[in-house]
Amino acid sequence: MKFEVLAIDGAARRGRLTTGHGVVDTPVFMPVGTRATVKSLAPDDLVAAGAQMVLGNTYHLLMRPGHEVVRELGGLHRFMGWDGAILTDSGGFQVWSLAKLRRITEDGVTFRSPVDGSSHFLSPELVIEVQQALGADIVHPLDECLAYPATHEETERSSALTLRWARRARDRHRATGAPAQALFGIVQGGTYADLRARAADETVALDLDGYAIGGMAVGESRSAMYELTALVAERLPSARPRYLMGVGKPGDLVESVARGVDMFDCVLPTRNARNGQCFTWDGPVVIKHARWTRDPAPLDPNCACYACRSFSRAYLRHLFVSDELLAYRLLSLHNVRFFLDLMAAMREAIAAHAFEAFRTRFFSRYGVSSVDVSTDERAGGEV
């Protein structure tokens, strides 16, 4: 994997990731394909929306259909029919948030599957092995996630364990990994600036292909998330990509790009689509409202997605209130397109050294940045 920074504007970076499955322009938003599918969308929908990279959740794929099945069927790209780039997370967040009866030791984590109650053990080495079977372009080491809030002591101990696990993951990856598969580190450290700084420095010392900022958007305030993101991003090497895991709302993407983040993933565009919330440049639209019953206008006249080119708000509302499956697909198509268009607009603004003007214009139209609303987007995959 190769990463080039093509332009810098303030802390914002316009870059290019070259993977074994195509070029990815950064800042990039990765639609979430938890179970080897971005919910309700097919690969050709993603291509049409402009997606270059999607995320798969290691934990969910391990539970079903199992990494051996995916390996046997030619890896995750072939299994899900996606020729673009794929990033897999480590499963740490999901074990923390979804699994039952988890027990963490120095060795790794034991937990019960919520699917069938079966017992599983994951170590840093096994997580690398699972991700090698899946065959993503970018993989992650097992990390420990903490509930918010956590004490300084708990966070320090946990962050140190994540570091030790990252070293073991790196060693296994170096010994057995395919050269095309990149390994990122995950910077934890909770809401403590000193621990975040230490975690960043020690993770960077492992000399990994890129760096993820983990443990964000779990309930802390937006201002804390922005500050800690800036703090960590500043300490990460400029020549490597920076990935803010599980973030976020459109405003969060703009604010985090402004702080030097290159990569994002979030369930919001697809999950909100299924709840009838649509993203537009003028702010969110709730499609079920009776005011759209006879509205012949598209969801967003500025959007070139299939839904906006083909259908009225009245029709989309009719589908949604009728619980028609097509509603979920069309609104997902639109929302994913909006997130990808937003990233493209940011890339263009950075390249033109006009990011600050873009940021001001974006918020004046979309609505003010909800900096004081606490974060709650992180979903641990979309099921």
Next chain:
Amino acid sequence: MKFEVLAIDGAARRGRLTTGHGVVDTPVFMPVGTRATVKSLAPDDLVAAGAQMVLGNTYHLLMRPGHEVVRELGGLHRFMGWDGAILTDSGGFQVWSLAKLRRITEDGVTFRSPVDGSSHFLSPELVIEVQQALGADIVHPLDECLAYPATHEETERSSALTLRWARRARDRHRATGAPAQALFGIVQGGTYADLRARAADETVALDLDGYAIGGMAVGESRSAMYELTALVAERLPSARPRYLMGVGKPGDLVESVARGVDMFDCVLPTRNARNGQCFTWDGPVVIKHARWTRDPAPLDPNCACYACRSFSRAYLRHLFVSDELLAYRLLSLHNVRFFLDLMAAMREAIAAHAFEAFRTRFFSRYGVSSVDVSTDERAGGEV
């Protein structure tokens, strides 16, 4: 609307309907778009599958969003973004099977909406008015449907009412209809040969643009359905299209084309897709079976649909057992494509005067005709 018979092979006919929304090759299968959407499919999916005409359910559209809303938004074609031909039924079957507290008089039918309990009245004239608002290419007169079984006396009385309503519908249609909108008659008569023959003759005397065979696939035996279909089809004028409402399974389509039917609609391809049953030339496939867990082969190697070109049975099974929305769309895409391919194969066989050979070959591969299994496909729309 123009109808031409291009080739005849036995009783089977290869024809061409020319509508205000394109040419429709017959025998044709119309995917069911009950609520202005063929479940889980978008118009471009239908075009890719080869659909030339879809069915809309007058009753469901009247209940939601209402025919006035559809009219205001430019008619059903524009509302649902479908440029091909559309046929609407009359709502009679749905009032019979779905509505609560219906009361039938000479004037028409009064019923309560199962959506909101509101009271509605439909007369033959109002049903024409509603369908004019929807703007389908082919519309139908209000008819009375009977439960199976019904006595000869009940059936005779009901069939006569349907005839009187058809005359009123025709008169209203002639007085107020757009020239491009065709009106079909509906031949009732239950399972009684004499009543079917009389209904056919009296409906034909109304000189309508085409003739539907109604009240089939409601529980009678397959052999009865085939015999009555043949009996009615023979009495219908060869220069007008013949439509067997709500039928059927692949074998029923082949057997009914052999008896001179030109048009079909049925919820099976889409409804069964959502239940995980897929149609193939080698018979049905139940996708959730564990035997497909590691199967890299497509659902049907002979099929050119997006699902078969892009994905393995293993992946489709994974999506289905994971309750992923994409499963319903991909299996619907495939099933609709199979039904449309089957019709295309029949058209080709008729044109080549080789329909009997095709019929034998079809059943030897797909499985024997279940002539003694009673019919139960008629769904009154797909909700």
